[in-house]
Amino acid sequence: MKFSQEKLNKVNEIIARYPEGKQKSALIPLLHIAQEEFGGWLDVPVMDYVAELLHINPIEVYEVATFYTMFNMKPVGKYVLEVCQTGPCMLRGSDQIIDHIKNKLGIQAGETTPDGLFTLKPAECLGACGYAPMMQLGKFFKENLTIEKVDALIEDLKAAAKN
Amino acid sequence: MAVKLLLDKAHIEGIRYYDTWRKNGGYTAVEKALKMTPDEIVEEVKKSGLRGRGGAGFPTGMKWSFLAKPEGVPRHLVCNADESEPGTFKDRYLMEFIPHLLIEGLIISSFALGSSATYIYIRGEYAWIPDILEEAIAEAKANGWLGKNILGTGFDCEIYVQRGGGAYICGEETALIESLEGKRGNPRLKPPFPAVQGLWMRPTVVNNVETLAAVVPIINMGGEEYGKIGVGRSTGTKLISACGNINKPGVYEINFDLSVEEFIYSDEYCGGIPNGKRLKACIPGGSSVPIVPANLLFKTAKGETRYMNYESLSDGGFATGTMLGSGGFIVLDEDQCVVRHTMSLAHFYNHESCGQCSPCREGTGWMYKILKNIEYGKGKMSDIDLLWDIQRRIEGNTICPLGDAAAWPVAAAIRHFRDEFEWHVLNPEESQTRNYGIAHYADPREVVA
Numbered sequence: 001m002k003f004s005q006e007k008l009n010k011v012n013e014i015i016a017r018y019p020e021g022k023q024k025s026a027l028i029p030l031l032h033i034a035q036e037e038f039g040g041w042l043d044v045p046v047m048d049y050v051a052e053l054l055h056i057n058p059i060e061v062y063e064v065a066t067f068y069t070m071f072n073m074k075p076v077g078k079y080v081l082e083v084c085q086t087g088p089c090m091l092r093g094s095d096q097i098i099d100h101i102k103n104k105l106g107i108q109a110g111e112t113t114p115d116g117l118f119t120l121k122p123a124e125c126l127g128a129c130g131y132a133p134m135m136q137l138g139k140f141f142k143e144n145l146t147i148e149k150v151d152a153l154i155e156d157l158k159a160a161a162k163n
Numbered sequence: 164m165a166v167k168l169l170l171d172k173a174h175i176e177g178i179r180y181y182d183t184w185r186k187n188g189g190y191t192a193v194e195k196a197l198k199m200t201p202d203e204i205v206e207e208v209k210k211s212g213l214r215g216r217g218g219a220g221f222p223t224g225m226k227w228s229f230l231a232k233p234e235g236v237p238r239h240l241v242c243n244a245d246e247s248e249p250g251t252f253k254d255r256y257l258m259e260f261i262p263h264l265l266i267e268g269l270i271i272s273s274f275a276l277g278s279s280a281t282y283i284y285i286r287g288e289y290a291w292i293p294d295i296l297e298e299a300i301a302e303a304k305a306n307g308w309l310g311k312n313i314l315g316t317g318f319d320c321e322i323y324v325q326r327g328g329g330a331y332i333c334g335e336e337t338a339l340i341e342s343l344e345g346k347r348g349n350p351r352l353k354p355p356f357p358a359v360q361g362l363w364m365r366p367t368v369v370n371n372v373e374t375l376a377a378v379v380p381i382i383n384m385g386g387e388e389y390g391k392i393g394v395g396r397s398t399g400t401k402l403i404s405a406c407g408n409i410n411k412p413g414v415y416e417i418n419f420d421l422s423v424e425e426f427i428y429s430d431e432y433c434g435g436i437p438n439g440k441r442l443k444a445c446i447p448g449g450s451s452v453p454i455v456p457a458n459l460l461f462k463t464a465k466g467e468t469r470y471m472n473y474e475s476l477s478d479g480g481f482a483t484g485t486m487l488g489s490g491g492f493i494v495l496d497e498d499q500c501v502v503r504h505t506m507s508l509a510h511f512y513n514h515e516s517c518g519q520c521s522p523c524r525e526g527t528g529w530m531y532k533i534l535k536n537i538e539y540g541k542g543k544m545s546d547i548d549l550l551w552d553i554q555r556r557i558e559g560n561t562i563c564p565l566g567d568a569a570a571w572p573v574a575a576a577i578r579h580f581r582d583e584f585e586w587h588v589l590n591p592e593e594s595q596t597r598n599y600g601i602a603h604y605a606d607p608r609e610v611v612a
């Protein structure tokens with residue numbers, strides 16, 4: 001397991017943002033890149049590789065990776081539906097959206113569908129409270145959700161996965 | 164007519180890009196500021212009366228003047244773009260749509276504080292915004308506003324964007340600094356304060372996105388003029404992100420003499436409550452500030468009109484008032500259940516506690532469990548007193564203010580809505596099928612429906 005040359009250049013560019021000897025500051029940005037490159041979650045060998053790149057101990061990587069909610073410590077589906085469940089979203093119907101996804105996909109919070117396509121990951125406030133209910137899907141937000149929009153989204157993703 | 168200082172250009176097509184920004188008066192503040200001395204800039208910010216827009220409302224100029232300046236030690240400015248307080252989404256708006264306003268503010272502030280490496284720490288979930296910011300930074304650099312020897316002043320400055328990994332606590336400034344150093348977001352014990360030992364133990368100022376953006380109009384118009392806008396110690400303008408049960412959720416720039424009633428009901432702002440429903444309660448400053456029932460929202464306990472500013476919203480203290488906080492304005496209509504909403508927030512704080520102090524780590528978990536029991540019809544009357552007791556033991560007994568932030572919403576909910584908690588306990592079955600309604604704290608306005 002190794003980053004491509006292009007990613008390694010990015011890694012070096014990130015490390016250069018910090019003073020000499022403070023390369024550990026690049027840890028969280030590197031974990032984001034690693035998670036994206038190596039299958040959507042952080043396996044131990046992946047974290048060890050990041051430790052090696054930054055010349056720090058593997059334990060320093062594990063303790064950080066487990067602290068932050070964006071890093072997955074287990075394999076996840078191809079599409080992770082991170083639906084916000086905090087108060088302001090709840091006021092605008094996030095409970096119904098989460099229930100609908102559970103029923104439609106036959107999974108509980110934190111689970112992945114047997115075909116490996118979808119993981120439901122309830123999230124805490126994502127800074128989109130005015131456009132609630134909402135979910136994060138990869139890099140972007142899907143906002144002002146309705147049951148119909150969720151159905152259409154899931155169909156689109158299933159179709160996209162086939163191609 | 165309301166004065167706009169931050170969003171005045173937000174409607175202009177293409178304002179995200181440098182050329183449009185510049186054509187519309189962009190970077191004049193940097194030109195002006197770099198002809199001043201750093202101390203003169205700090206003086207203007209002091210005169211403006213600007214208070215931190217991240218939630219605490221601490222005077223920015225004063226904070227800047229605390230920055231230690233030991234010989235030969237680099238200093239840093241860090242922009243807090245972690246924005247994770249439920250109800251708050253205003254910084255996102257600034258960064259997404261008018262990024263150059265923030266970049267301008269950062270250049271001026273970096274110059275004033277002597278920061279040659281300035282970091283924007285942005286919550287990781289805003290994954291597409293770093294691209295927008297980095298594009299704006301590159302444009303600024305290409306036009307000579309960043310880099311080496313800016314405008315021939317001898318001042319060098321780079322701005323870097325760093326994404327977090329998903330943790331509300333990293334909005335707390337010392338947790339943010341730890342995270343920026345590549346560690347878990349555990350808040351530090353203070354003192355030492357960041358102004359003396361912050362990022363990499365160097366003197367550091369951490370300011371909110373909106374605070375740093377406000378430096379631009381302050382320089383353009385002068386601190387004194389800026390200070391004349393507003394009411395009392397609430398100067399300038401404030402971004403409010405409005406959400407919950409309103410017709411027009413979104414980000415609004417308000418003047419501090421706007422009444423809360425007008426903010427909720429005027430078509431210029433929230434546009435009232437959908438379906439002619441009545442107002443039940445409001446959390447005007449992000450989830451950490453006390454919830455207030457409708458009857459204390461438009462008028463203070465003294466019967467005076469309540470306005471959207473620091474002093475008026477906190478009038479009456481925690482007994483009958485609340486706080487402006489981050490400006491995350493959450494509206495609850497008559498169909499909402501205060502117990503359920505409080506339970507949801509308790510879950511949030513329990514989830515987000517970093518776990519360093521036992522009152523916060525354990526207390527937030529207990530509060531969530533007890534609230535869950537009450538909400539699901541398994542509560543006892545004594546649970547309500549127990550909740551009160553737990554929140555009181557958390558408040559003030561922790562390393563960082565997350566403990567207080569978790570305690571206050573629970574305290575305020577019990578203080579104002581105790582009858583609703585009791586009703587849940589006394590009616591375990593009925594409370595599973597309908598909500599309590601609005602009782603005696605009824606909306607003081609006429610019902611529109």
Ligand SMILES: Cc1cc2nc3c(=O)[nH]c(=O)nc-3n(C[C@H](O)[C@H](O)[C@H](O)COP(=O)(O)O)c2cc1C
Nearest residue numbers: 215216217243245246247334335336370371374564
């Ligand atoms: C738990 C917690 C979370 C916070 N989250 C944020 C945040 O997301 N954004 C922010 O600007 N300030 C946040 N703050 C406040 C910061 O600690 C700090 O006061 C602020 O960044 C100072 O900037 P200002 O003076 O410009 O407001 C938080 C504080 C606490 C205790």
Ligand code: SF4
Nearest residue numbers: 517519520523561563
């Ligand atoms: S109050 Fe809570 S979040 Fe803050 S340091 Fe203590 S345990 Fe961590």
Ligand code: FES
Nearest residue numbers: 084089126128129
């Ligand atoms: S509460 Fe869901 S995005 Fe803020």
